[in-house]
Amino acid sequence: MEYQNPTRTHCLNSDIISTLPQNIIEYILCLMPLRDALRTSVLSKKWRYSWEKVPKLAFTDNLAEGPSSYLGEVVEKRLKVTRAIRHVLTRHNGPTILELNFSVGQLKLFSDFDQIIIRCLSRQNVVKEVIFIIKDGCYNLPFSFFSLQGLERIHLQNCGFELPLTFYGFSRLRRILFTNVEVSAEMLQEFLSHCPLLDEVILNGYQESVDFASGGNKLTFVDLLRCVPLLKTLEVSKYYMKYLTAGGMPDKLPTSLAHLKHLHLDVCFMEQIEISSAICMIRSSPVLEKIVFLMCDNEKLPVQQTSSNFFDSKDYSDLKLDHLETLEMKMFNNLPLEMEFVKLVMAMSPVLKKVRIELNDNVSVDEELKMLKDMLLLPFPRASPSAKLIFVRP
Template sequence: MAGTHQEMKAQHQSLDRISTLPQDTMEKVLSLMPIRDALRTSILSKKWRYCWTGMPTLVFDDKIVKLSSNVEKEIVKYKLVNAIFHVLLLHKGPISELNIFISNAEIANEIDQIILHLSWSKNIKKFYFGIYKSYKLPFSFFSLQGLECLELLFCKIEIPLMFNGFSMLKYLRFYDVKITAKMLQQFLTACPLLEGITFTGNHRTDFTGGDKFTFVELFKCLPLIQGVKFSRVYIKHFTAGGMSQKLPTSLVYLRILFLDQVCFHKHDELSSILCVINSSPNLENIKLKMIRPDRQYTVLDPQEYLDLNMAHLKELEIISFHNYTPEMEFVKLVMAKSPMLQKARIELNTSVSDHEEVKMLRDLLFMPIPRASPAAKFIIERPKK
């Protein structure tokens, strides 16, 4: 009988190998689960009871509480806030990554208190935050001095007078963030280690006040930048007024340039983009997503850019290519000035006919200026249905 008991115990232990894992490994496993499920593991055994309190990653979203659709808003708000405070008050270990994405805009005041509670921590390295409302970040947010990665959605930023910057921040993403040009410049200047920025959105960016903020002012704030992505709502401000052929300071660290919804119908936009490219001697990847011009487009004169420097460019990708003259001239220019180019991919807009596609291929085949990298793989595709 004893032997049978020992066998059963050994079999049980072999089946429950996860409980024998090191504590930090178990915490990382729990961090990959929805927080509701992670909390429920506390009933498994004594060893699991408080394991979740050391999770380094916390994710708070609408799924943290499970309620039927006909529950009153006040009850939903109470349950949601109560669950978040319950987790934070019982949590004991350091929080290195925090995600807060809440669609309930009625808990803005409670979120202020949550951020105030978290602002005492110097361990939070990654913070992803968004409420589906134009939520003004409290001043306590700017005390999170350990941040290395920050993503903000649907927020409004007003920088306090005593803000000393995020000295460790390396990656920043804004999506539909309301911030004036002056404050954005102040914010970026106070983050000297930034290596990657993503500014996207639809219409909420607020560059009012008449402050000039073009690519010239922007890149002055980003001496170590390696990768950037901008959507049109930002591009139209950064390219206002056009630019000369080079920026005052060379972007020696910039490797990736991704511009979403580019339109070459304005000389300002085209000249500004070429200026950034020409000021980035180590650029390796260019990705452009085009939009249809709403009026007559400008003309790109390749003779103006004979000194264009793209010595390290490896990949070019253009999406929604309309086959307009400035687009085609841009492709030819890149092909002629990129000796290290390995791949050029063009995805055609649906408006491009088969006849235009054939003509486009013929034009590229008989370029007046030879391709700098004859071995580069050139791909023309239509969008997948």
């Protein structure tokens, strides 16, 4: 009689994947493309319905297999993806849908999205995060979207919206990320003012032709910041920056940005109105911990419009950066004003830990060496002598 190792026999007979805890199974499924997660139903009885409780649902063009080069194939694939999405949402019975991610390109399932949102509303599930990443075209959100009262995070790309007359706000919303979102100034201001817990605002735009606030009304930084008193993180890219600074800024905001910790701005140091607006926000942020400036268009303007002594430290004696730990300057062009700003921040930041300067590719090695010598050898006040100065080449 052949001898069998009991340990080996046990390992062969045991179903390892079925012994995994449910929370581990759900974590694994969240890391997989949704189409593959659905296929795990064939692994075992325990896995058969596990995908129905996954808290993160990401719908993409790849949800249905097959090429989509010709019109007929595109239509067929669109029907398959739509059926798959409706099937998933119908079968999903988790306590909460944490994330609904729709990343679509050529299929343009816009009318189907409207029905999907209504379907979400008809369920007891609470949708906490919605991501609409539209790669081709522009999706206008239906009025029903603004009834998703459980939303805490919204990410929109290449979308547009108008608020319904009955919009009462998102009482739980904390974060918005808008990229190329078409919305009037009046609508954006109305939207922000009805989200009382909003603490992270990111406004991105890739194309200068995108006017995120088209219409007769003008929105300034003063107007925008008044709507978000609990703001902790603000990130604004260059085309939004140019629009919001057009109305000008005072030396200091009428109301303090008492909670703002992270400030990320695309700034042109050749435009005094932009750097003045940035300084105004810094002045008005008593607990600021991190500043990130992306230098944009500095090399394109033929005439410097900001005075050379703009950052004279005597004019900034009231500037308090008692909590600032990090300063990052990206696409640094080695302009005198850029260097003077770095020195000003270093002189006013007693707990500063790191100054990271990412050089633009137009800065030569010789210029970099001269910058290093100037920063190390020329005397200038430093509130935090232990702050690390890091130069990074592209």
